[in-house]
Amino acid sequence: ILNVEQSPQSLHVQEGDSTNFTCSFPSSNFYALHWYRWETAKSPEALFVMTLNGDEKKKGRISATLNTKEGYSYLYIKGSQPEDSATYLCAFMKLEEYGNKLVFGAGTILRVKS
Amino acid sequence: DSGVTQTPKHLITATGQRVTLRCSPRSGDLSVYWYQQSLDQGLQFLIQYYNGEERAKGNILERFSAQQFPDLHSELNLSSLELGDSALYFCASSLFGLGSTDTQYFGPGTRLTVL
Numbered sequence: 704i705l706n707v708e709q710s711p712q713s714l715h716v717q718e719g720d721s722t723n724f725t726c727s728f729p730s731s732n733f734y735a736l737h738w739y740r741w742e743t744a745k746s747p748e749a750l751f752v753m754t755l756n757g758d759e760k761k762k763g764r765i766s767a768t769l770n771t772k773e774g775y776s777y778l779y780i781k782g783s784q785p786e787d788s789a790t791y792l793c794a795f796m797k798l799e800e801y802g803n804k805l806v807f808g809a810g811t812i813l814r815v816k817s
Numbered sequence: 818d819s820g821v822t823q824t825p826k827h828l829i830t831a832t833g834q835r836v837t838l839r840c841s842p843r844s845g846d847l848s849v850y851w852y853q854q855s856l857d858q859g860l861q862f863l864i865q866y867y868n869g870e871e872r873a874k875g876n877i878l879e880r881f882s883a884q885q886f887p888d889l890h891s892e893l894n895l896s897s898l899e900l901g902d903s904a905l906y907f908c909a910s911s912l913f914g915l916g917s918t919d920t921q922y923f924g925p926g927t928r929l930t931v932l
Contacts, residue, residue, distance in 0.1 A: 734918070746907060746924060746926055747860070752920055805850075806862070809859045
C-alpha cells in the first residue's frame with residue numbers, strides 16, 4: 704500500500720515564527736514530489752514540483768528540500784505571516800506501468816496568529 | 818484564479834440519481850485530472866485524460882465514468898449515487914501530464930451533496 708504521511712497534523716505558531724513540516728513517502732519507484740498550499744474555501748495551489756535527490760526549491764519565504772533515498776521532504780516557512788495560514792499538502796508521484804498518479808498526504812494545517 | 822473552471826459549484830441530489838460534473842482546463846493544457854475529497858479522506862485521484870484518451874486510473878468506482886472531448890473539456894459522470902458519494906470533486910489540468918512532472922492547476926471544485 705502506497706502511503707504518504709505528513710507531520711505534524713496541525714501547527715499553531717505566532718507571527719514571525721519559522722516553521723517546518725515533514726512529508727514521508729516510499730523511496731522505491733520515486734518519480735516526483737509535489738507540494739501544494741490549500742487555503743480554506745479555495746482550491747489547492749502548486750508550490751513546488753521536486754524530482755532530484757537533494758533538490759532544494761524556494762519561493763519567497765517558503766522553501767523545500769527532498770531526500771529520495773530515505774523518502775522524505777521538508778517544507779520550511781521563514782517568518783510566518785497570518786496569510787500563510789493554510790493546509791500544506793504533499794503528493795508523491797510513483798512511476799507506474801500504466802499512468803503515473805499523485806498520491807496525496809492528509810496535509811499539515813498551519814495557523815499563524817498575529 | 819488557476820484558469821481551470823468547473824461547473825456547477827454546488828449540486829444537491831438524491832440517492833440513485835445521476836449527475837454530470839464539467840471541467841474546462843487552462844488554455845493550452847492537454848491533461849485533465851479528477852480528484853475526490855471526502856470528509857474523512859484526503860484528496861483521492863480518480864482518473865486522468867490526456868488529449869482525449871484515458872491515461873491513468875485511480876480508485877474510481879465503476880458507477881463513475883469520465884471523458885475528455887475534442888475541445889479538451891472533460892465531464893465526470895456519477896451514477897446510482899449513494900450517500901457516501903457526497904464530496905468535493907476537483908478537476909485539475911496540466912500542460913502534458915504524460916508521466917512528466919507537470920504542475921497541476923486545480924479548479925474551484927464542485928461540492929456534491931447526496932441526500
